[in-house]
Amino acid sequence: MAQIVERKRKSGSTAYVAQINIRRNGKWAHRESRTFDKHSSAAAWYEKRMKEIKAAGDDLSAIKSKDRTLAAAIDRYTTESSKKIGKTKAQVLRSIREYDIASMP
Known part of the structure; x- marks a missing residue:
């Protein structure tokens, strides 16, 4: 399940939050979100990430960041x-x- 949510920032400007939530066997298997200034940027990131997730198939650990330093x-x-x-x-x-x-x- 994914969605792009519009929200107001403290400054009054509009931000777009792209959220990706994937459930497997009743548990959250993968969740991530990113905030953008433009709706088109959020949609582009969403499309790119969904392609990566679909390419990973059932192995969602492959899409998580391996290099966390x-x-x-x-x-x-x-x-x-x-x-x-x-x-x-x-x-x-x-x-x-x-x-x-x-x-x-």
């Missing part, structure tokens, strides 16, 4: 961020990636 999260943030990252923030993120804690699962 702080360094991976920083890399993903810097590559997928829709907003421009300033020089100072970029340097701080690079510095954090070099600490030992960044490579821990």
